[in-house]
Amino acid sequence: MRIIFHECKKAFTSPILVVLILLFMAYNMFLIFSNSYFKEELKVVNELAETYGVKMTDESLHQFQQDLQKDFAKLNEITRKHTAQEFSSIDEFLNTLRYEDRDLYTEKEWAFFTQYQLKEMYFNLAKSIDSEYDRMDWKRMAKSEIEMYGLSGSAAKILQNEYDKFSQRFEEMKENREHKTWFFAGKPYKVHSFLFRTVFGHLIFEALILIVLATALITNYEFENRTNLVTYSTKRGRRLMKDKLAASLLMATAITAFLFVITLGTYFSVFDYSYLWESSISSALNWEYNLPYVSWWNLSFLAFLLLSILLVYMCMILFSAITFVISIFVKNSYFTFFLFTAFFAMAYMMNGFMPQSSMLIFIAGFNLSLLVMNPHMFFMGSGGLMMFKFYEMITVGVWMMIVSVLCIFSFKKFNKQEIY
Amino acid sequence: MIIIKDVSKQYGSFSVLNNINLEFINGVYGLLAPNGAGKTTLIKMLATLISPSKGEILYCGENILDMDEGYRTLLGYLPQQFGYYKNYSPKQYLLYLAALKGIGKKEAVNIITELLDKVALSDVMNKKMKKFSGGMIQRVGIAQALLNDPKILILDEPTAGLDPKERARFRHLLSELARDRLVIISTHIVSDIESIANEVIMIKNQQILYKDSVEKICASLEGQVYEASIRYEQLDEFRTRYVVLSEKQERGNMRVRFIHKEKPETEWQPVTPHLEDVFLYEYRDEIEVEV
Numbered sequence: 288m289r290i291i292f293h294e295c296k297k298a299f300t301s302p303i304l305v306v307l308i309l310l311f312m313a314y315n316m317f318l319i320f321s322n323s324y325f326k327e328e329l330k331v332v333n334e335l336a337e338t339y340g341v342k343m344t345d346e347s348l349h350q351f352q353q354d355l356q357k358d359f360a361k362l363n364e365i366t367r368k369h370t371a372q373e374f375s376s377i378d379e380f381l382n383t384l385r386y387e388d389r390d391l392y393t394e395k396e397w398a399f400f401t402q403y404q405l406k407e408m409y410f411n412l413a414k415s416i417d418s419e420y421d422r423m424d425w426k427r428m429a430k431s432e433i434e435m436y437g438l439s440g441s442a443a444k445i446l447q448n449e450y451d452k453f454s455q456r457f458e459e460m461k462e463n464r465e466h467k468t469w470f471f472a473g474k475p476y477k478v479h480s481f482l483f484r485t486v487f488g489h490l491i492f493e494a495l496i497l498i499v500l501a502t503a504l505i506t507n508y509e510f511e512n513r514t515n516l517v518t519y520s521t522k523r524g525r526r527l528m529k530d531k532l533a534a535s536l537l538m539a540t541a542i543t544a545f546l547f548v549i550t551l552g553t554y555f556s557v558f559d560y561s562y563l564w565e566s567s568i569s570s571a572l573n574w575e576y577n578l579p580y581v582s583w584w585n586l587s588f589l590a591f592l593l594l595s596i597l598l599v600y601m602c603m604i605l606f607s608a609i610t611f612v613i614s615i616f617v618k619n620s621y622f623t624f625f626l627f628t629a630f631f632a633m634a635y636m637m638n639g640f641m642p643q644s645s646m647l648i649f650i651a652g653f654n655l656s657l658l659v660m661n662p663h664m665f666f667m668g669s670g671g672l673m674m675f676k677f678y679e680m681i682t683v684g685v686w687m688m689i690v691s692v693l694c695i696f697s698f699k700k701f702n703k704q705e706i707y
Numbered sequence: 708m709i710i711i712k713d714v715s716k717q718y719g720s721f722s723v724l725n726n727i728n729l730e731f732i733n734g735v736y737g738l739l740a741p742n743g744a745g746k747t748t749l750i751k752m753l754a755t756l757i758s759p760s761k762g763e764i765l766y767c768g769e770n771i772l773d774m775d776e777g778y779r780t781l782l783g784y785l786p787q788q789f790g791y792y793k794n795y796s797p798k799q800y801l802l803y804l805a806a807l808k809g810i811g812k813k814e815a816v817n818i819i820t821e822l823l824d825k826v827a828l829s830d831v832m833n834k835k836m837k838k839f840s841g842g843m844i845q846r847v848g849i850a851q852a853l854l855n856d857p858k859i860l861i862l863d864e865p866t867a868g869l870d871p872k873e874r875a876r877f878r879h880l881l882s883e884l885a886r887d888r889l890v891i892i893s894t895h896i897v898s899d900i901e902s903i904a905n906e907v908i909m910i911k912n913q914q915i916l917y918k919d920s921v922e923k924i925c926a927s928l929e930g931q932v933y934e935a936s937i938r939y940e941q942l943d944e945f946r947t948r949y950v951v952l953s954e955k956q957e958r959g960n961m962r963v964r965f966i967h968k969e970k971p972e973t974e975w976q977p978v979t980p981h982l983e984d985v986f987l988y989e990y991r992d993e994i995e996v997e998v
Contacts, residue, residue, distance in 0.1 A: 289806045300794070513790030517851060520754040520784045521807035522776045705757040 290523065294534030297508050298501040299541075307500070308545065311493040315550040318489060322481060323557045329471055329478070331405040332572075336469040336562035343413055343467040355410055358403045365396050377404050409572070412472060416571040420461055425454035428578070436672060440644035449675055453668040456583060460569060465585050470563060470570035477575045479568075482554065483595065483663035490550050491659050494603050495631075497542045502535040502607045503623035506614035519706050528701050532611050532694065539607035543600050551596075564589040568666075578669040583676045586666065595665050601683050602659050606631075608690045615697040631656045638672070648672070653682045708732050708889055709753070709771075709859065714762035716748050723748045725913040727762070735885040737900030738893040739982075740910040741990050746893040747787055749910070750863045753891065754784045766859075780809065783857030787864045787893075789848035793837035797828055797847045800836065801854060808855040815854075822850040825880065841868030849877065853884070860890045866899050878903055897983040907982065911989060921982050928980035928988065931968050935975045936960045952987045 298304055338354075339347035363373045366380060369391045374380040381404065392400070429450035433443045460466055471478040506528075509515040519525055568591035569581045582591065609630065614623045635656035641648040652673050661673070668674055675681070711729040715722065723745045738746050751757045752764060755771055755778065764771045771778040792800055798819055805815035823829045826846040836844065845868045852860060866874050881890060882903050892900055900907060907924055909916040917924050932952070937945055942961050945951065949965040956962070964978065966988055971977065 289812065293803045293806055509790075512792055513788055514792065515790070516751075516754070516756060516786035516788070517784065517790065517804065517848075518807055520756055520779060520782060520786075521804060522780045522809045522855070523807040524755070524776055524779055526776075527807065703758075707751075707757070 290527070290530045291534045291537065294505050294508075294531050295538055295541075298505050298534070298538045301501075301504055304497060304501055304504070307493075307497055308542070311497070311546065312549050315486070315489060315493075315546070316553050319486065319550070319553050319557055322485075325476055326558055328401070328405060329476065330559050331402055332409060332469050332471055333559050333562045335406070335409060336566065339469075341468050341562060341566050342464070343416075343469065348410075348413055351406075351410055351413075355403075355406060358399075358406065362400070362403060365392070365399070377407055408475075409469070409472065412572055413467075416467060419574075420466070420571065423457065425450050425457060432671065436648075437643045438648070441646050442642075442644055442648050445646055445649060446672070446674075452676065453581075453583070453674065456668060457581060460581065460585075463585070465567045466569050466571040466579070466581075468566040468570045468572075470566045470572040470588070473573050473575040473579070478558070479573050479580055480575055480663055482558075483665070484661075486550060486554055487595065487599065487662040488660075490546050491599055491602075491662060494539075494543050494546050494599075495606060495659075497546075498539045498603055498607050499610045499624055499627050500620070501538045501542065502610040503614050503620040503627075505535050505538065506531050506611055507618055507620050507623065510618045511620065515706055525702050528615070528698060532608070535607050535611050536604055539603050540600070543603045547596055547599075560588070580663075580667055581669050582666045583668045584666060591666065595662060598665055598679055598683065599659065599662065601687075602655050605655055605683070605686050605690050608694055612690070612693045612697045615701050635660060649675070653678070653685060655682060655686050658682050708767065710765040710768075711749075711753075712762050712765060714749075714752065714759045714764065716745070716752065716757070717760045722913055724910075727910075727915060729908065729915065729918060731889050731891065733885070733887065733889050734905035735881060735890045735892065735900070735903050737904035737907040738891060738910070739895065739897065739900065739907050739986060741895050744910045745913060746895075746910065747863055750784075750786075750861055750891070750893050753859075753861055754782065754786075755779060780855065781858040783852035783855060783860045785848045785852040785862045785865055787867070789844060791836050791844060791847060794835055796831075796833045796835055797823060797850070798832045800847065801851055804851050805854055810855060818854060818856075819850075822853055825853075826850045827876070842870055842873050845869055846873070849880075858888050860884065860888055861893075862891070863893045864895075865892060866894065866896060874899070897981075897986050901982045909986070909989065916989060917985075924985050925980045925982060928966065928984055930977065931966050932964065932978050932980040932984050933967060933971055933975040934962060934964045934978050935972075936962050950988055950991060952984050 335351070339351055359377070362377060362380065366372050366374060370388075372383075374383070377400070380400075429447050432438075432450075433446055438446060473479065509518045509527075518527060521527075523530070565587050568586045568588050569579070571579055573580045586594065606627075610623060610627050613626050613630070614620075617623045617626060634654040637654065638648050638651035638657070641651045649672070657673065658679065664671075664673070665679060668676070709729075709731040711727055711731075714724060714727045716724045727749065738749065740746050748757070752759055753771075758772060766774060766778055766781070769778075795803070801819045801822070802812070802815055805819065806812075810818065820829065820832070823832045826849055828843060828846055828850070831839070831843070836847065839847070845865070849862075849865060852862065866877060869877060878899070881892070884890060885903070885905075892904070894900055901921060904921060906918060907921055908918045909924070917927075936957060937960060939959075939961055942954070942963070945963060945965075949963075949967055951963055951965045953964040954961055964984070966984070967975075
């Protein structure tokens with residue numbers, strides 16, 4: 288353990304790594320704060336979940352509607368007081384507003400108008416869920432995806448089958464009503480994309496840079512400082528490489544944990560999720576683009592978040608191990624970084640070069656680069672070409688085996704390598 | 708103790724060492740040869756950093772590669788190019804190496820204090836090594852080689868960068884250490900080992916040329932080394948006729964030391980051969996090429 292600590296020390300006292308961590312941390316905080324202009328509006332849905340429960344039921348929606356009617360009466364009471372006018376809806380009221388009217392109402396009244404408008408938006412969204420979901424035709428989706436990617440032969444068949452399975456899951460979900468939970472409205476705020484694509488995306492990219500640098504530094508440290516002859520002739524000898532791998536994985540854990548704690552700590556202190564942790568990630572409100580986010584499993588937001596963190600962590604551990612293997616053969620931090628970047632880019636682009644009629648197009652997609660580049664689609668059935676139910680598990684599992692074999696092979700190779 | 712048995716080392720078609728057979732017991736062994744003769748290759752094989760292409764190295768009858776850490780526990784090694792972490796202090800660096808050598812932290816702190824005192828670095832033990840001179844770094848290297856109180860101490864060019872005072876101190880330290888262990892010093896500086904080595908090993912043409920005591924090696928030139936005073940104008944012709952070992956100016960003439968295997972002239976003064984004479988004589992071709 289003492290040796291592993293000494294190896295870790297080499298990375299966490301490296302000025303470049305320390306500066307980069309601070310820089311990334313500051314950037315993530317800036318990114319979150321600069322996108323937080325709508326954070327006050329997000330409190331409305333928390334209030335709804337607090338008042339009516341996170342699950343939408345017919346009774347709770349009925350209660351919500353009655354409360355909205357009271358709010359509507361209050362709206363007309365206010366407008367009557369200031370303008371002697373009454374309106375048939377909040378939209379009519381807002382459409383008739385002129386700039387000069389701003390001063391007619393107090394700050395508190397304006398806050399009420401905004402809140403009422405948002406509540407009505409959420410109510411309308413909730414009311415439209417069934418009709419929107421009834422319109423979903425997964426067979427047609429499958430056809431359009433197949434056409435879009437130009438798939439044919441066995442590839443088209445595989446995707447069609449997967450969509451058939453997913454349509455069953457969709458029907459089950461409709462039956463157990465897991466999609467009927469309060470969540471941030473997807474189309475106006477795109478909170479899921481912001482958290483899981485933008486924030487997670489940046490974090491993954493940053494963690495990747497730091498972990499590759501830290502692993503390459505730890506593994507190559509002796510060769511770059513020309514202390515290799517001394518260290519590898521000690522009692523520990525070439526087994527030191529095992530300590531270096533352990534230290535690299537420990538550093539990958541520490542870097543990932545540190546970035547997650549700081550970034551998500553900032554995110555959740557800015558954006559209020561107080562009553563939404565138990566909301567479903569497949570909530571019908573979490574619908575940003577053409578398709579709603581529908582997970583293969585019944586996952587709460589909290590479960591989805593934790594699983595996503597775990598998945599990112601496992602990928603980072605695997606990336607660290609891949610860097611370690613490259614380092615053993617290259618013995619130069621810069622070349623290692625360059626080769627890792629090439630490997631990452633090639634893996635990411637690989638399925639684009641596969642024949643569209645063969646299942647190779649899917650097999651090539653089971654790689655870590657493609658996986659981590661789409662964190663907003665983790666565990667989702669609506670994930671395009673990589674929509675397979677166990678895509679994440681298979682990718683991580685297969686790469687864990689590949690990387691383990693590579694590590695064993697590189698240890699054996701290093702044991703026989705001559706050290707100059 | 709250590710037996711080098713039929714060891715050869717080749718890199719592709721290039722042969723560095725060919726069929727080397729040696730035996731080491733306790734005491735100081737000087738490995739003497741010019742640069743590029745294969746000393747470092749032999750040393751690295753003894754340190755298990757590289758493996759022989761042919762043959763094997765045995766410690767108490769067991770192959771050192773099979774002994775693995777059991778062998779390296781007994782080993783202290785100072786490489787020719789001793790690398791260090793410039794932002795570490797000697798104490799920090801030695802603590803790290805102590806961990807690699809399997810020495811407990813508390814024990815290591817005491818040993819390090821003692822060793823740094825021995826190599827006269829105790830007053831800078833907490834200073835970053837980036838400000839150290841070459842000689843100071845070399846002394847840190849000597850200290851690290853002694854950390855685990857090795858039974859086998861291998862030093863590759865240990866006096867490189869040391870000033871005359873430090874060299875004298877180092878020789879004294881070695882004589883003290885060699886009492887109960889095997890010390891192998893690889894060098895191309897004759898004076899490093901002449902006075903302290905029990906045996907000197909010389910390598911030439913990838914093979915062992917000598918493995919004997921200094922006296923016996925010097926005896927190979929007994930009666931063949933002379934000194935004479937000649938005029939400066941005669942020097943060029945003298946060099947073509949005899950193997951000149953050294954030249955120095957003396958009262959307007961040149962005092963030359965040289966080898967002659969036939970009947971000497973009367974004005975020549977026979978002198979006792981030194982190890983340096985053998986070295987210069989045996990490696991005259993390599994040295995000329997180097998010059």
